[in-house]
Amino acid sequence: MKSISIILLSLMILSCNKREDRIQIIEDENLNQKQIDSIIDEYNFEYSRVVFIDSMEKVILPISTQNARDKSRYSAKSYYADSYPNYWNLIFFDIKSGKTKLLTQKKTRILDFTTNFKNVGPILKKSVLYKAGDTDYNLDKKLTYVDPNQLFISDIDGNNFSRLSPINENLIEYEIVPNTDKIIFRTLRDSNGNKEFDEKDEKIWYLIDLSTKSKAVEILNQEKRKEIENLYFKQWLVKNNKG
Template sequence: MRNIVILGFTLIILTSCGNDEKPKVIYPENEEIQTTELKKDSTLIEIADIPIHIDSTKYLIHPIGEYRMYGSRGKVFFGSSSYSSGSFSITNYNRYEITGNLHNLKFQQLDSENLTSLTTKNIRIKSITFLRDLFDNTKKQILIYRVLDKDTNRDNELDDNDVETLYISNIDGSEFEKLTSEFQELIDWKEIGIKNRIYFRSIEDTNKNGEFDKDDKIHYQYVDFNSDKRIVTEYKPI
């Protein structure tokens, strides 16, 4: 009986240790956090998906991601790092949104064979959305991105344990820029077509404990596309 109690107590300790969550942000003392260059993984191969054409635009979008080899000794299986083993697909496209776990995009004008990269930075792109209502209203062709752009927890990986941010670009990938402030975690965003705006919320780790919780500050912001300048404006609904 005594051994069972000791074993149970040990399991509780090990379980509690294993569930300790690391902070999303580890702040440097005197320097800005830089994206950690990931070491090459021999099980990962760069792969491009079949290009995607968003109707009414003059560009193909080529998603670029990773491919992983599984298995050993004669049996090798393949699968993207975004989806399950055995699938060659690295993206999903539905209603003007591309989702996946992408390293980059390449853009190709319909009357050209040239491809242009979105970025040379080491990032992970979680989703790309075409602002369809904005296009219908103004003919402006804009893409919005959910991006992991820094190894904020300093574990030498870019993944969902890092801070998610919001980016924007033109339909050809030009003017790719960040909308959220440094170290602010994106909560959500939405296109409001009747105003030709996107609204988004982000949370700031005001107490600098590395976590985003009820003690931190939520920022409410929008970008108004009625203007040619992409200015992030903060507003206070509460």
């Protein structure tokens, strides 16, 4: 029984090593087209849903990919779960002209996207907002869920794809100020510089006005936050004999 367990353990280790090596070869080695085709054959390209925009004249097709051998891709325990993004690109299709366009040529993890906004300004009316990341922030030569997501925007043709929130901060949430082109969003800043985003880091609120083409500004800058913290210290942490 002991020898069987050792054999099974060895096979599991070898299997993991083979899968890891395969990913490494795909990322780092120069392959000819025949080799590339043989690897791509193991993957299923999924155009998971259709999103109509601009009075149904334009369509977004999100692209995700699944390794055909990895049936547990959507399981949290999957070997590949951390590597696969929700979507790795989007196709924009113009029904009138028949033209298609990829959102970006850069490797990007797209967590989610939103369009067809109601009660917004003229810019956001013709825009798509994304929660996405394209930066290997912790420098591990991978693009995974531990790297930060930021707020991105493009027009409804998929052009002018650009980042709105700081590259070294992880987007938590955003809200559009009603009937405007202003967005309030919150991020987690890597304030201790350890290349991770956790409860020890600062949560920062920003406001960006797309109509002015200016960068996002902190609603509470460092000076104001320090003022609030000192007020709390005086009111709640310092002994007050008056009660």
